[in-house]
Amino acid sequence: MFYIVGLGLGDCKDITVKGLEIVKKCERVYLEAYTSILTCGTEALEEFYGRKLIVADRDLVEQGADEILDGAKDTDIALLVVGDPFGATTHTDLVLRAEEKGIKFQVIHNASILNAIGCCGLQLYSFGETVSIPYWMDGWQPNSFYDKIANNFKNKMHTLCLLDIKVKEPTLESLTKRKKEFMPPRFMSVSEAAQQLLLIIENRRKETCSSLDITEDNLAVGLARVGSDNQQIVACSLSKMKEVDLGGPLHSLIIPGPVLHPLEEEYLQKFKL
Amino acid sequence: MFYIVGLGLGDCKDITVKGLEIVKKCERVYLEAYTSILTCGTEALEEFYGRKLIVADRDLVEQGADEILDGAKDTDIALLVVGDPFGATTHTDLVLRAEEKGIKFQVIHNASILNAIGCCGLQLYSFGETVSIPYWMDGWQPNSFYDKIANNFKNKMHTLCLLDIKVKEPTLESLTKRKKEFMPPRFMSVSEAAQQLLLIIENRRKETCSSLDITEDNLAVGLARVGSDNQQIVACSLSKMKEVDLGGPLHSLIIPGPVLHPLEEEYLQKFKL
Numbered sequence: 001m002f003y004i005v006g007l008g009l010g011d012c013k014d015i016t017v018k019g020l021e022i023v024k025k026c027e028r029v030y031l032e033a034y035t036s037i038l039t040c041g042t043e044a045l046e047e048f049y050g051r052k053l054i055v056a057d058r059d060l061v062e063q064g065a066d067e068i069l070d071g072a073k074d075t076d077i078a079l080l081v082v083g084d085p086f087g088a089t090t091h092t093d094l095v096l097r098a099e100e101k102g103i104k105f106q107v108i109h110n111a112s113i114l115n116a117i118g119c120c121g122l123q124l125y126s127f128g129e130t131v132s133i134p135y136w137m138d139g140w141q142p143n144s145f146y147d148k149i150a151n152n153f154k155n156k157m158h159t160l161c162l163l164d165i166k167v168k169e170p171t172l173e174s175l176t177k178r179k180k181e182f183m184p185p186r187f188m189s190v191s192e193a194a195q196q197l198l199l200i201i202e203n204r205r206k207e208t209c210s211s212l213d214i215t216e217d218n219l220a221v222g223l224a225r226v227g228s229d230n231q232q233i234v235a236c237s238l239s240k241m242k243e244v245d246l247g248g249p250l251h252s253l254i255i256p257g258p259v260l261h262p263l264e265e266e267y268l269q270k271f272k273l
Numbered sequence: 274m275f276y277i278v279g280l281g282l283g284d285c286k287d288i289t290v291k292g293l294e295i296v297k298k299c300e301r302v303y304l305e306a307y308t309s310i311l312t313c314g315t316e317a318l319e320e321f322y323g324r325k326l327i328v329a330d331r332d333l334v335e336q337g338a339d340e341i342l343d344g345a346k347d348t349d350i351a352l353l354v355v356g357d358p359f360g361a362t363t364h365t366d367l368v369l370r371a372e373e374k375g376i377k378f379q380v381i382h383n384a385s386i387l388n389a390i391g392c393c394g395l396q397l398y399s400f401g402e403t404v405s406i407p408y409w410m411d412g413w414q415p416n417s418f419y420d421k422i423a424n425n426f427k428n429k430m431h432t433l434c435l436l437d438i439k440v441k442e443p444t445l446e447s448l449t450k451r452k453k454e455f456m457p458p459r460f461m462s463v464s465e466a467a468q469q470l471l472l473i474i475e476n477r478r479k480e481t482c483s484s485l486d487i488t489e490d491n492l493a494v495g496l497a498r499v500g501s502d503n504q505q506i507v508a509c510s511l512s513k514m515k516e517v518d519l520g521g522p523l524h525s526l527i528i529p530g531p532v533l534h535p536l537e538e539e540y541l542q543k544f545k546l
Binding site: 006008009010011012013014015016017018020021083084085086087089092093095096099107109110111112114115116118119121123124125126127128129130131132151155157227263266267270 | 287294
């Protein structure tokens, strides 16, 4: 059997009882470590589970399906995933590869950032399409996520912005070499995300004469380390968010819709700067 | 301390390790039993936790904040909630009432239907606003959810439809009596939901001359008991969905957007009728 087990968002103890039983009985347990990060380290997980984990990087998860699934017809293999198993496309793909090989699978769900952001008091049913804000690079500054946020806003919906994570990214220079060298890990902060959004708003204002839906005065909600003991939430204008420091990763940013429900309004007061 | 603990979607063992530790140490533990249902019963939960639970019905959760929170300043009180704690507005309200009383609170997240529906292979990031389909009654047949689905569809987004649950609803006759009498619990099936949608489509076609976005030939995905061992998923046209029987509750219905990603398409094949 092939198990994909969601670990939730916080620490070791956010695994479900069912998930823990599976981890303990499996022959090999992989820990997926690049689409997101857990706030505790691999060692803490190994100690809590009382067993060794195999850290699976991007190459292994995306191209090593054969290796991961090897033997799963006769023994139990698990892949541990931060959040919920179906948060990332690669895990859907792995399930399909397992089925091709005639391997049975089971999914153990858990909290993902998509539902846990409810902790800021904005109603989950009022969120539109989720967007990802990528790190800009020289000559590559995509801004299509802005249009999606603006579209949600027009439809009176909130937008959850997932912020970029760069883990085990090979350096440009090492791409042609035999031995890859990796850049230090980077996690986009709510401040960096706000900065990129403000730049887009500024550029759009120059380009068009019409007034924009979203401006620097718009409400934004910044969240850090959701689900962990030192979770932090801040609500302020987009321009103020540029100056906010919420500490270590992971961060998420929400651009609420133009009209808040009274209960949403009341709840957000707790986080106003 | 006041804890709100998410139980996830399946059985007893879907509680997190952290959540279970809290349940065991609390003085009083309430089980919220009307915004959703767990696939296992209260007795199974009590046996697994090794303790008594207090079943909290709608009246208690919505109007009995004082009773639930009584003593939470000095002792530990927990409210157990199916899915994730912030899935329903009433829980957000309870947290606010706790804060008013100077009571500290902690939220233990878990899987909710909003992320667990990823199990059908449709990408979670491509879902628009979530809608609720209510049971129609004589003279009360709201259809605004159709407009939201159509709007998501136009925006190339999928729509998750949460289907109505009627638990502990007083009978009309007993509303004026001292002692309330309750109707038997009802859970809307994917077939009933499809039926209501088809009726709305038929009526709209009569009213307008323009072609509709969503027709009876549209793809629909029906899900039952997501996260449990006997989970069932079916993908077929809306008109076929009307004839589908997915067994016991809870059911959810998805109306996918007009264009599927190749991986979504491939995954859904498994569930085609």
